[in-house]
Amino acid sequence: MGLGLNQRSFSVLDGMARQATDLRVNAQTVEGARVIDAGVHAIGGLDAGILLAHACMADLASIQLVPGAVGDYGCTLVQVASDHPVAACLGSQYAGWQVSVGKYFAMASGPMRALAGREPLFAELGLGETADIAVGVLEAGKLPTPEVVAYLADRLKLPPGAISLAVAPTGSIAGSLQVVARSLETALHQMHEIHFPLASIVSGIGTAPLGQLAAGVAAFAPMDAPPVVAGAAGRWSRLMRALDAMRTLSVMSSATWRRPSATPILGLATKSIAPNSSALSVTSAPRSVSVETITTGMGRRR
Numbered sequence: 001m002g003l004g005l006n007q008r009s010f011s012v013l014d015g016m017a018r019q020a021t022d023l024r025v026n027a028q029t030v031e032g033a034r035v036i037d038a039g040v041h042a043i044g045g046l047d048a049g050i051l052l053a054h055a056c057m058a059d060l061a062s063i064q065l066v067p068g069a070v071g072d073y074g075c076t077l078v079q080v081a082s083d084h085p086v087a088a089c090l091g092s093q094y095a096g097w098q099v100s101v102g103k104y105f106a107m108a109s110g111p112m113r114a115l116a117g118r119e120p121l122f123a124e125l126g127l128g129e130t131a132d133i134a135v136g137v138l139e140a141g142k143l144p145t146p147e148v149v150a151y152l153a154d155r156l157k158l159p160p161g162a163i164s165l166a167v168a169p170t171g172s173i174a175g176s177l178q179v180v181a182r183s184l185e186t187a188l189h190q191m192h193e194i195h196f197p198l199a200s201i202v203s204g205i206g207t208a209p210l211g212q213l214a215a216g217v218a219a220f221a222p223m224d225a226p227p228v229v230a231g232a233a234g235r236w237s238r239l240m241r242a243l244d245a246m247r248t249l250s251v252m253s254s255a256t257w258r259r260p261s262a263t264p265i266l267g268l269a270t271k272s273i274a275p276n277s278s279a280l281s282v283t284s285a286p287r288s289v290s291v292e293t294i295t296t297g298m299g300r301r302r
């Protein structure tokens with residue numbers, strides 16, 4: 001591909017290691033591999049979560065927190081924009097590698113997937129790469145063991161010292177944010193499932209509301225929610241799970257450069273189990289599609 005996915009993500013983790021104190025993360029080594037704890041034992045935070053998302057996407061996207069609203073309540077949205085959406089999302093960010101070694105389990109994202117080439121989509125879309133370093137982001141509640149590092153080194157055909165990993169459970173601040181930053185990836189994955197020509201996509205933007213943490217910690221309660229809502233963790237959790245379905249994607253096709261847009265789209269019918277990486281399940285094909293934009297979820301482009 002020529003984008004150097006693993007090198008880009010390696011630079012992101014280098015920055016995290018240098019700023020470990022400010023980011024509230026811990027950098028350490030396990031059997032020679034660099035491991036950055038962004039939420040297992042470390043506290044982590046919003047900045048760490050944004051950098052985790054950058055590492056997942058091989059630093060091929062802009063990721064920011066922006067003010068928004070869901071219903072009557074103001075909330076924070078995670079906005080993702082990329083001029084290399086297929087490579088950033090499917091070639092790197094998609095959590096397509098289940099790492100299971102003994103009692104250890106993690107869902108692996110990041111460009112080490114492109115290096116391993118274990119998933120059929122890499123051959124299908126031409127997204128694989130060769131590199132002398134590998135970077136992965138693990139969604140897990142435990143740090144990788146020496147056995148896990150040995151497993152990865154074997155699959156990647158690299159020495160442990162060439163591997164860098166960042167780890168955060170999805171219930172942590174950083175881990176939760178990097179999951180919500182998958183709105184663009186989720187939509188592209190579904191487009192791939194219905195055989196949309198991904199080669200025609202040149203840019204994409206996705207947004208999703210940043211919900212609260214697990215265990216009833218309302219860390220991301222809406223900025224203007226009344227006290228009764230902000231304090232009712234369980235009720236707010238149910239509300240946010242429902243509202244996480246509202247993921248809207250705008251995709252610019254290469255056809256845009258050749259002719260103006262045609263009929264506005266009516267959208268994809270979807271069912272949400274957000275915020276998982278497979279959050280949207282397409283239940284019907286688009287009724288009409290413009291050459292410029294595609295919208296998924298509950299939002300509709302006017």
